[in-house]
Amino acid sequence: xxxxxxxxxxxxxxxCSMCMPLGGIIPFKGLEQSxxxxxxxxxxxxxxxxxxxxxxxEPIDVGSSALNEKGTVYGGEENLKKGLDNILKVYNxxxxxxxxxxxxxxxGEDIDRISLEYLQEREMEDFPLVTVPTPAxxxxxxxxxxxxxxxxxxxxxxxxxxxEKVNIIIPNISPADIREIKRILEGMEIAYTLLPDFSETxxxxxxxxxxxxxxxxxxxxxxxxxxxxxxxxxxxxxxxDHLSPGKYLENSFGVPLYRLPLPIGLExxxxxxxxxxxxSGKEVPEMFRKERGRLQDCMIDSHKYNAQGIxxxxxxxxxxxxxxxxxxxxxxxxxxxxxxxxxFKSGQLFGxxxxxxxxxxxxxxxxxxxxxxxxxxxxxxxxxxxxxxxxKEGIPLVRIGFPIHDRVGGQRILSVGYQGTxxxxxxxxxxxxxxxxxxxxxxxxxxxxxxxxxK
Amino acid sequence: xxxxxxxxxxxxMESINIKGKKKKHLKCxxxxxxxxxxxxxxxxxxxxxxxxxxxDAVHLVHGPIGCASYTWDIRGSLSSGSELYxxxxxxxxKENDVIFGxxxxxxxxxxxxxxxxxxQLIFVYSTCIVGVxxxxxxxxxxxxxxxxxxxxxxxxxxxxxxxxxxxYKAACEAVLKLIKPGVHLPEKKNKxxxxxxxxxxxxxxxxxxxxxxxIGIDVNVTFTGxxxxxxxxxxxxxxxxxxxxxxxxxxLAQEIxxxxxxxxxxxxxxxxxxxxxxxxxxxxxxxxxxxxERTENLIKNEIEKYGPQIAxxxxxxxxxxxxxxxxxxxxxxxLIKQFRELGIDVVxxxxxxxxxxxxxxxxxxxxxxxxxxxxxxxxxxxxxMLLKGAHLLVGGVKERPxxxxxxxxxxxxxxxxxxxxxxxxxxxxxxxxxxSTVCSPVWxxxxxxxxxxxx
Numbered sequence: 057x058x059x060x061x062x063x064x065x066x067x068x069x070x071x072c073s074m075c076m077p078l079g080g081i082i083p084f085k086g087l088e089q090s091x092x093x094x095x096x097x098x099x100x101x102x103x104x105x106x107x108x109x110x111x112x113x114e115p116i117d118v119g120s121s122a123l124n125e126k127g128t129v130y131g132g133e134e135n136l137k138k139g140l141d142n143i144l145k146v147y148n149x150x151x152x153x154x155x156x157x158x159x160x161x162x163x164g165e166d167i168d169r170i171s172l173e174y175l176q177e178r179e180m181e182d183f184p185l186v187t188v189p190t191p192a193x194x195x196x197x198x199x200x201x202x203x204x205x206x207x208x209x210x211x212x213x214x215x216x217x218x219x220e221k222v223n224i225i226i227p228n229i230s231p232a233d234i235r236e237i238k239r240i241l242e243g244m245e246i247a248y249t250l251l252p253d254f255s256e257t258x259x260x261x262x263x264x265x266x267x268x269x270x271x272x273x274x275x276x277x278x279x280x281x282x283x284x285x286x287x288x289x290x291x292x293x294x295x296x297d298h299l300s301p302g303k304y305l306e307n308s309f310g311v312p313l314y315r316l317p318l319p320i321g322l323e324x325x326x327x328x329x330x331x332x333x334x335x336s337g338k339e340v341p342e343m344f345r346k347e348r349g350r351l352q353d354c355m356i357d358s359h360k361y362n363a364q365g366i367x368x369x370x371x372x373x374x375x376x377x378x379x380x381x382x383x384x385x386x387x388x389x390x391x392x393x394x395x396x397x398x399x400f401k402s403g404q405l406f407g408x409x410x411x412x413x414x415x416x417x418x419x420x421x422x423x424x425x426x427x428x429x430x431x432x433x434x435x436x437x438x439x440x441x442x443x444x445x446x447x448k449e450g451i452p453l454v455r456i457g458f459p460i461h462d463r464v465g466g467q468r469i470l471s472v473g474y475q476g477t478x479x480x481x482x483x484x485x486x487x488x489x490x491x492x493x494x495x496x497x498x499x500x501x502x503x504x505x506x507x508x509x510x511k
Numbered sequence: 512x513x514x515x516x517x518x519x520x521x522x523x524m525e526s527i528n529i530k531g532k533k534k535k536h537l538k539c540x541x542x543x544x545x546x547x548x549x550x551x552x553x554x555x556x557x558x559x560x561x562x563x564x565x566x567d568a569v570h571l572v573h574g575p576i577g578c579a580s581y582t583w584d585i586r587g588s589l590s591s592g593s594e595l596y597x598x599x600x601x602x603x604x605k606e607n608d609v610i611f612g613x614x615x616x617x618x619x620x621x622x623x624x625x626x627x628x629x630x631q632l633i634f635v636y637s638t639c640i641v642g643v644x645x646x647x648x649x650x651x652x653x654x655x656x657x658x659x660x661x662x663x664x665x666x667x668x669x670x671x672x673x674x675x676x677x678x679y680k681a682a683c684e685a686v687l688k689l690i691k692p693g694v695h696l697p698e699k700k701n702k703x704x705x706x707x708x709x710x711x712x713x714x715x716x717x718x719x720x721x722x723x724x725x726i727g728i729d730v731n732v733t734f735t736g737x738x739x740x741x742x743x744x745x746x747x748x749x750x751x752x753x754x755x756x757x758x759x760x761x762x763l764a765q766e767i768x769x770x771x772x773x774x775x776x777x778x779x780x781x782x783x784x785x786x787x788x789x790x791x792x793x794x795x796x797x798x799x800x801x802x803x804e805r806t807e808n809l810i811k812n813e814i815e816k817y818g819p820q821i822a823x824x825x826x827x828x829x830x831x832x833x834x835x836x837x838x839x840x841x842x843x844x845x846l847i848k849q850f851r852e853l854g855i856d857v858v859x860x861x862x863x864x865x866x867x868x869x870x871x872x873x874x875x876x877x878x879x880x881x882x883x884x885x886x887x888x889x890x891x892x893x894x895x896m897l898l899k900g901a902h903l904l905v906g907g908v909k910e911r912p913x914x915x916x917x918x919x920x921x922x923x924x925x926x927x928x929x930x931x932x933x934x935x936x937x938x939x940x941x942x943x944x945x946x947s948t949v950c951s952p953v954w955x956x957x958x959x960x961x962x963x964x965x966x
Contacts, residue, residue: 067601067620069598071601071603074576077577093546096639096670098549098670099553099670100670102551102909106908109911110908114916115889115912116909122549124672125673128639128642138546142547143546143548158575159639162639162640163643192575193608262916268889
């Protein structure tokens with residue numbers, strides 16, 4: 057593809073992605089009463105906890121096998137087993153995820169064998185330990201996320217009786233977005249199993265009874281029964297088949313799979329709601345028709361302001377796709393699409409529009425900045441890591457995605473569904489307006505007045 | 512009581528002490544236990560923290576992407592010149608590099624960075640897997656330095672070789688090589704000092720440098736806040752080193768004394784009292800009556816300026832109880848004293864990497880009943896904060912959500928801060944921050960059952 061920029065660099069300058077285990081932690085935070093341990097050196101878990109704590113503003117407890125020199129040379133089995141013991145003792149979880157790090161993978165730790173052995177030794181064969189190999193050198197956090205979801209299902213799902221539920225697999229979106237998706241499902245009166253559900257666990261209400269493991273999360277029993285569901289909706293059209301949880305349920309248990317984009321934007325939300333209608337045979341309630349009408353109203357009200365936007369959209373592939381689609385619907389010109397992941401089949405996704413888009417995969421922010429300058433971008437849409445676009449290039453940034461660490465409320469940013477899209481579009485339009493209103497007097501003055509009084 | 516039912520890990524008991532109960536030596540400077548959810552980071556983190564404020568250096572992380580992602584511009588060190596240090600460069604090692612070795616990629620990465628940024632100084636940080644796959648980064652750095660005729664220092668910071676404190680040492684080793692003079696030792700300048708252990712967070716090193724300037728002492732170079740290649744090269748022209756953050760800089764001060772015969776004094780610029788004492792101590796060292804008089808004048812003026820305001824806060828804060836959990840012992844000790852200036856008792860105090868001598872000093876300072884703990888985890892922090900009835904916690908990003916979920920006030924005393932806490936003005940900022948969190952109206956609305964629960 058000629059518009060795809062091939063990446064030949066030897067050095068990443070300001071990364072546009074995080075590492076695989078970080079992505080793997082997030083789904084485990086969306087299971088009821090679950091804990092995670094990273095098999096590696098202590099720093100990995102601490103860094104990832106810090107990163108996630110800033111975004112979600114929630115305590116993020118993640119264990120580490122705290123590999124030292126000895127463990128690295130002679131194997132870290134003892135460390136991992138001891139780590140599991142301690143986590144069971146302090147947290148008493150219903151499930152533990154074991155993620156590897158590049159260190160554990162490089163020294164060849166076999167976490168499947170270790171975890172089996174552990175369960176036998178402790179005589180707790182039924183306890184769900186979910187192993188996920190996540191070496192940072194193989195993929196980004198996006199792939200780590202989906203692999204973890206898939207491994208959770210693989211470990212728990214059993215052949216089960218047919219039921220009326222619909223499986224909903226979601227990508228890494230905000231807890232507020234998850235709540236909105238649940239509201240839509242409930243509004244359509246659809247029984248569902250949503251995985252991973254970190255809407256409560258990673259955005260917990262204040263209570264006077266703080267628990268070590270937060271309330272909420274997908275119930276393990278529900279995951280066990282996912283194979284009996286009527287269908288799976290996977291909000292993940294950019295997910296590769298081998299990482300796709302929905303594909304796994306389809307191939308292994310025959311659950312029909314619908315792969316849809318994230319419901320951001322009119323068409324994407326229509327697709328979601330119509331698919332729910334098709335699967336369930338239920339009517340779309342008046343409430344959602346009204347919300348749709350309000351979104352149309354919003355699109356009309358703002359279209360001329362939006363027409364001035366020339367955008368860079370960056371972040372995880374699934375979000376980049378949905379946001380770009382929304383931009384196109386509203387006359388905002390997306391010029392640069394960027395992701396740190398290598399798996400972004402953009403060409404097929406946008407049809408005719410593709411030729412106008414510059415797509416950067418496995419990219420970094422120094423590169424993104426440079427391309428944005430060349431393309432006269434005036435609007436950035438993505439996570440906080442794009443802050444230099446504003447600081448160094450003066451391009452305003454509309455924050456969405458993960459991580460949001462330089463503003464409060466990353467966990468509360470709502471962008472999905474008709475209502476979420478309205479809020480998202482307003483944020484974009486108002487950013488363009490703010491930029492315009494703070495500049496146009498002086499720019500008009502410079503452009504048209506200066507020189508008038510010269511004879 | 513729910514709090515008491517929680518289970519503790521027995522091996523951790525040696526690292527927890529309650530003052531006044533039986534005398535025992537607190538276990539510290541040891542490895543973290545697996546599965547304990549330690550708040551500690553890794554060797555690389557320690558090294559990067561210490562070196563990153565060197566503004567005109569290229570900081571190149573040799574490893575997979577994560578390590579560079581999590582440390583990109585997350586610290587509040589300010590620069591009066593170059594902004595190069597605010598970038599995070601990584602060789603972004605992939606699977607093939609892990610299999611076939613990353614030396615060539617590293618050397619190409621250096622070539623690319625030299626061509627683009629023309630640095631005089633590059634630090635190359637090794638990460639976990641580099642330590643395992645056996646890349647000889649010493650050799651690569653040496654060859655590249657010769658090729659480009661600049662200085663390139665490897666930092667041996669593989670995560671598993673120790674804890675954060677080992678990273679401090681690795682950073683100091685790199686600095687020692689950097690400041691090593693040519694054949695002749697330069698002449699020492701009188702009344703010229705180096706300031707070790709200030710990272711110029713929110714301009715803190717500038718504040719202290721101004722004090723010294725006013726009393727007639729030159730600050731030659733700060734390690735490492737706002738330091739540059741040229742400034743560091745003149746480090747051994749100073750006639751005295753003063754050391755603030757002893758955890759990271761003690762070793763460097765000792766080595767410089769040994770090698771270049773520059774003595775050092777321990778100082779602290781946290782709190783009115785410590786700041787005044789430290790200035791007096793340095794002035795007394797040079798044994799010049801005029802200088803000592805100027806120092807007394809400065810102290811008098813500054814205390815007149817800020818003392819009354821701080822006293823105002825003290826009135827409102829007296830009797831409150833604080834919990835402290837910070838990186839190093841130095842900061843913990845300073846905070847205990849500083850809280851005393853505000854009439855606040857420290858009821859729990861712990862550090863990630865405090866040294867034996869520092870814990871002894873802490874034990875001397877605190878009242879009977881105060882809990883002292885090393886390398887604590889969230890479960891312990893929660894337990895003891897509640898048990899001791901702490902009104903506020905001092906900590907870093909990871910600890911903040913825990914405090915808030917418990918309905919406890921919080922002070923960010925980490926490298927992330929955006930306002931200075933050093934010097935006389937810093938003491939006022941500190942008092943203000945403590946007041947703004949401890950006496951915030953929000954607590955009235957979150958404690959107790961509230962309206963919704965009333966019958």
